Amino acid sequence: MSAKIWEAEWDVSEDLAQRLIGRQFPQLAARPVRRLGHGWDNTVYRVGDEYVFRFPRRDIAVELLQREGMLLPKLADRLPIPFPKPMFYGGVDDEYPCPFLGYTYVSGTFPIGLSDEQRTASAPVLAQFLKSLHSTPVSIAKEARAPLDHRNLRDVAARKERMQRFLSDLSALTQEEEIRTVAGYLERLEIGPLTQSDVLLHGDLHFKNMLVDEAGRLSGIIDWGDIGIGHPGCDLNIVYSFLPAKARSRFFEEYGEVDEATKGLARMMAVYIPMLIWMQALDAKEEAVAAEARAVIRRALED
Template sequence: MSRTNPWDAEWQVTEELAQALIYSQFPALSSKQVRRLGDGWDNTVYVVGEEYVFRFPRRKIAVELIELEGRLLPKLGPFLTLPYAKPLFYGEGSAAYPLPFLGYTYIAGNFPLGLPEEQRTASALVLARFLKNLHAFPVQVAKENGAPTDQRGLLDIRGRKEKMQQFLADTDIPFAEADRALIADYLQGLGVEQIQPKEVLMHGDLHFKNMLVAPDGKIAGIIDWGDMNIGHPGCDLSIAYSFLPPQARDGFFRAYGEVDEETKLLARLIAVYIPMLIYMQAKDTGDDRVAAEASAVIRRALAN
């Protein structure tokens, strides 16, 4: 794809630059190896000595996100029932790299790519308890620490639907024809245009690239909290459709608590929309494994 994409970097952080920034600002880490882990939409990520992970914003928009993590994540500890990356090292911009950066505890694990259904089902109650506790965090405290309110407009079902239809109509985006038809049929039957707002603190971007699993498939941690915001719990509950097979969803919702049909509608929509974006980036960057998982997520989300 030759177009300008929202995941294109505005700043490149090489291994040499990352090492220089980390060693100069945190000399206690200078004996540890720095190795590149990869790029997300917003940050370039490096592991330091298998103990810490550093995230460097690669787009201007990511600066506010990483600053929010630094303020709010330390307050979430009593509410979180799964491991998460805890901010420890607050880096400052310099002449070589003008942006702040952040170092966290490192959580070992892999993205849940190709995970079998039985392993996904085994995590249903763990994920439900995790989200039930996260969504109980005091909204006012989150607001006082700068958490925005639905900054991505995820409750605008009509606008989200139109954007997804535009993606499908773009012949430069190489969706498989079966996926394209499946999504088109789903959107055609989606009659709701707006969801009534609700307010909880949510992770805000809970998908397979922000989840880590151990070799046995158990959830090892939740990462990348930069999109934390006050919004509708359905956005996080999308994990019931994107990660879990259909037979595990009822148990998930029972463990989480009462969930109305409008919330489930939003959850399923987000479970299709976000993987479409991930698929587009993965195809653009040549990451076939992630693209295959994103495609599988869409099919799983739309399975009854």
């Protein structure tokens, strides 16, 4: 496998998290601290019942976390789905070289193993959420120095080449049918000129950054580190990765229609993102996450 771009530069143990939080926010010192897990960029701890703290585990994550701290408060009255609100801005400490951030806790679980009916039920609220986010004035993001197209999303050829490298890495680890399916998709992949206007993006929408309630309804959107300005196809990947084919027209009825090139880009990202998650899950031996990533790819390529 190629270099593991998700590997940490720093880790924060539960004891260290307790000390950092207690020193900088004495009002929270008596709250229990419990590790929730980690993503590529941050280690995450729940603090009591009300808060969650994220500690950067890679240098690149520091700027992303700071951008969240500036931008998320500006979205508080704009979005119809709960998301973590920054509350506690931690600074560099003798024991830890990075700033860190504490937020309101958003309850829910990752949408793993949901039925098509459960997914379809969330189509309207997901469409309302993205419509609200994408209609937010980009000037708000520019004032916070949010990047423009920092994923270089419009370079379809480069992303396609990267996906072919990922496919090679995955082929060395598994013989799943999805490998052949993705290979065939990439051979046929052509996306026309991208003309859609830039919008304010979440930037990293996938099943590990979404939460659902006990009934499987969408209940929260988390991890806004990649918030920025760019092509809406980046966020619209969720139409293909989360929703079954039969629910997509319902989504666009609420969100508004987009051109075919945007839909093509969204579908490509709906395959690209779970390929990365699949590789990381195989490396970490997270079987349930790997299985969900495979299911996402199958769903994304449904017509």
